[in-house]
Amino acid sequence: MNMSRTRDTRERLVVIGGDAAGMSAASQARRMRDPDELEIVAFERGHFTSYSACGIPYWVGGDVAGPDQLIARTPEEHRERGIGLRMRTEVTEIDVERQRVRARDLDSGTETWTSYDKLVIATGARPIRPDMPGADAPGVHGVQTLDDGQALIDTLAHARGRRAVVVGAGYIGVEMAEALINRGYEVTVVNRGSEPMSTLDPDMGRLVHEAMEGLGITMVNDTEVTKVLTGEDGRVRAVATQDAEYPADVVVLGIGVRPETALARAAGLPLGSHGGLLTDLAMRVRGHENIWAGGDCVEVLDLVSGQERHIALGTHANKHGQVIGTGVGGGYATFPGVVGTAVSKVCDLEIARTGLREKDARRVGLQFVSVTIESTSRAGYYPGASPMTVKMLAERRTGRLLGVQIVGREGAGKRVDIAAVALTAGMTVERMTALDLGYAPPFSPVWDPVLVAARKAVAKVRGS
Numbered sequence: 001m002n003m004s005r006t007r008d009t010r011e012r013l014v015v016i017g018g019d020a021a022g023m024s025a026a027s028q029a030r031r032m033r034d035p036d037e038l039e040i041v042a043f044e045r046g047h048f049t050s051y052s053a054c055g056i057p058y059w060v061g062g063d064v065a066g067p068d069q070l071i072a073r074t075p076e077e078h079r080e081r082g083i084g085l086r087m088r089t090e091v092t093e094i095d096v097e098r099q100r101v102r103a104r105d106l107d108s109g110t111e112t113w114t115s116y117d118k119l120v121i122a123t124g125a126r127p128i129r130p131d132m133p134g135a136d137a138p139g140v141h142g143v144q145t146l147d148d149g150q151a152l153i154d155t156l157a158h159a160r161g162r163r164a165v166v167v168g169a170g171y172i173g174v175e176m177a178e179a180l181i182n183r184g185y186e187v188t189v190v191n192r193g194s195e196p197m198s199t200l201d202p203d204m205g206r207l208v209h210e211a212m213e214g215l216g217i218t219m220v221n222d223t224e225v226t227k228v229l230t231g232e233d234g235r236v237r238a239v240a241t242q243d244a245e246y247p248a249d250v251v252v253l254g255i256g257v258r259p260e261t262a263l264a265r266a267a268g269l270p271l272g273s274h275g276g277l278l279t280d281l282a283m284r285v286r287g288h289e290n291i292w293a294g295g296d297c298v299e300v301l302d303l304v305s306g307q308e309r310h311i312a313l314g315t316h317a318n319k320h321g322q323v324i325g326t327g328v329g330g331g332y333a334t335f336p337g338v339v340g341t342a343v344s345k346v347c348d349l350e351i352a353r354t355g356l357r358e359k360d361a362r363r364v365g366l367q368f369v370s371v372t373i374e375s376t377s378r379a380g381y382y383p384g385a386s387p388m389t390v391k392m393l394a395e396r397r398t399g400r401l402l403g404v405q406i407v408g409r410e411g412a413g414k415r416v417d418i419a420a421v422a423l424t425a426g427m428t429v430e431r432m433t434a435l436d437l438g439y440a441p442p443f444s445p446v447w448d449p450v451l452v453a454a455r456k457a458v459a460k461v462r463g464s
């Protein structure tokens with residue numbers, strides 16, 4: 001059936017994807033253009049809109065009740081604001097030439113074509129499923145969507161035993177391992193890298209490893225999972241590596257994501273070397289005036305290395321949506337790029353990074369100095385002061401800040417924002433030493449740990 005547009009004078013915006021990037025774009029476009037000028041139709045194949053996947057580990061771990069608490073805006077709330085939402089409806093084709101999309105209602109199976117004047121692609125990312133026997137067995141879970149979170153919680157409620165294996169030790173694997181410990185599981189994390197949190201250099205990842213072991217998590221690094229073994233009932237019973245088997249009543253996969261761009265690829269839209277859509281600074285798909293893309297399905301410019309990267313973070317997706325909605329609505333906004341800032345935690349250990357790791361700097365041919373300092377979160381004499389480790393990279397000769405990693409307890413994580421601002425401003429480490437940061441004994445030593453690292457980096461740059 002061809003559901004062609006009702007021929008009124010309004011423009012039609014079609015949005016594919018009903019979460020952070022898509023619904024931010026739709027909402028911003030709605031704020032800028034009235035329904036009698038712009039009709040907005042958004043397709044979402046799942047059951048939820050505007051949800052926080054970021055909250056899934058805390059929901060599974062019992063810190064938040066969820067899933068209702070993780071939903072910022074329901075489909076009904078969007079509809080009340082004048083956004084036509086088609087839930088449980090998957091877009092299966094984009095016809096760029098005829099400016100229309102084909103969509104399938106997942107409950108009835110009916111297919112319809114909807115034409116557009118403007119299109120927003122916000123299809124997010126797809127979790128990597130390992131290509132190995134048993135990967136799809138009951139009891140093996142991803143945690144990409146609220147539906148995934150609910151399925152995992154259901155499995156945990158009925159699991160035969162209390163042994164969990166988490167595959168992958170990126171921030172999602174680390175957060176999920178802690179969540180499972182909080183639910184009383186015995187947790188083993190099997191990780192391909194030499195240390196958890198490969199977004200950090202391994203020396204900083206080591207600190208995370210120690211904290212995880214301190215929580216009672218068994219860490220198995222430098223190891224690949226080769227198979228998921230199932231019992232007679234077909235459910236997962238263990239995870240196998242080349243040298244060992246780890247018994248499991250539940251397995252959680254956290255081995256990363258790829259941009260969900262199959263539709264875009266089939267439509268002939270431009271993709272980068274990481275598989276993400278390529279856009280200009282206004283988030284328009286390159287070479288296509290009336291198509292925008294944002295969130296986990298695009299590549300972003302790394303302002304420090306000057307290279308395109310794929311970084312799947314909600315903080316970017318929301319900003320992309322805002323920029324897209326402004327452009328669709330006839331305004332002007334740009335997303336200049338990222339410096340690679342991220343923050344996470346395991347128990348009370350806060351983990352933060354921004355900019356380049358040593359291997360990133362080497363890969364793009366930058367010569368650098370690297371320093372690591374130990375300091376404290378508060379003045380040493382003030383109650384509650386706890387240790388904090390800061391690693392800083394600066395370019396040789398110029399002293400330009402290249403990256404910062406921070407691991408420590410209360411107050412460590414968000415300190416990375418100082419470095420994110422310095423990186424964005426293109427500061428040298430010398431300029432950073434004079435930053436006018438707030439000080440009082442309950443908040444930091446008189447020399448903030450970031451400034452201590454900057455001073456040490458200055459000395460090393462001069463020595464180099």
Ligand SMILES: Cc1cc2nc3c(=O)[nH]c(=O)nc-3n(C[C@H](O)[C@H](O)[C@H](O)COP(=O)(O)OP(=O)(O)OC[C@H]3O[C@@H](n4cnc5c(N)ncnc54)[C@H](O)[C@@H]3O)c2cc1C
Binds near residue numbers: 022044046092122144
């Ligand atoms: C467990 C977990 C923890 C996280 N923690 C953090 C964090 O602490 N900080 C942070 O910044 N980020 C975090 N993230 C990442 C963040 O959730 C994502 O970056 C963000 O959701 C991306 O938004 P998006 O709109 O681009 O994509 P998504 O949120 O993936 O939304 C895309 C939507 O499009 C729909 N869709 C896809 N294809 C189609 C189609 N063909 N037709 C119809 N609908 C379609 C999907 O169903 C989905 O709802 C976390 C993610 C996870 C999974």
